[in-house]
Amino acid sequence: MTDAPSTCTLFAGERRLVAGPLSLVAAAALAAPQDEGPVLVFDDATGRVVDLDLRGGAADVAARYAPAASPRARGRPRLGVAAREVTLLPRQWEWLAAQPGGASATLRKLVEAARRDVAGRTEAERKARQEAAYQFMAAMAGDLPGYEAALRALFADDRAGVETHTGDWPADVRDQALRLAWA
Numbered sequence: 001m002t003d004a005p006s007t008c009t010l011f012a013g014e015r016r017l018v019a020g021p022l023s024l025v026a027a028a029a030l031a032a033p034q035d036e037g038p039v040l041v042f043d044d045a046t047g048r049v050v051d052l053d054l055r056g057g058a059a060d061v062a063a064r065y066a067p068a069a070s071p072r073a074r075g076r077p078r079l080g081v082a083a084r085e086v087t088l089l090p091r092q093w094e095w096l097a098a099q100p101g102g103a104s105a106t107l108r109k110l111v112e113a114a115r116r117d118v119a120g121r122t123e124a125e126r127k128a129r130q131e132a133a134y135q136f137m138a139a140m141a142g143d144l145p146g147y148e149a150a151l152r153a154l155f156a157d158d159r160a161g162v163e164t165h166t167g168d169w170p171a172d173v174r175d176q177a178l179r180l181a182w183a
Helices: 022-031 058-064 090-098 102-116 123-140 147-155 159-165 171-181
Strands: 008-012 015-020 039-043
Touching (some): 015 022, 022 039, 039 123, 090 102, 123 147, 123 171, 147 159, 147 171, 159 171
Antiparallel strands (some): 008 015
8 A cells, every 4th residue: 555544543333443553443444343333444644534455354454554664775874864054152052062962863853842833833734634624524423413513613723612513422523523623
């Protein structure tokens, strides 16, 4: 599989069974109870249903969806590092030099922390989260009470409104929609 999702979530009817790598979720889908409703696997990044080939046993399915091992090249790994100039004050260089791992490692950690910061989320990331939540909600909650109002609140980026309008939904469906929208 070339475009395999990094993580997925398995639902049997309105009950969330397992989340994790596609190979784990696909194997769990084989053992999922069929009497609770449709067994669906959702891509956690897009909220879309993932079609699986569940022929064979659990080992066959897990192997089919196992991540492909890339052959390790000889020598030093390419990290995609680009050397660039950084201008700092002397006191900032002193602080960086005193950090464990050195200046480069500390700068990388600071950049990654800033990227994860909730205030630093971009408009594109917000729209992608909303779209993922919408795809999931359309598949799982289209007939549930408050669906349209929950969608309006979702696209208004109103978490409290979504929580209010999904209050009567099955807990696993509500929680997954919120997790996708505001992870």
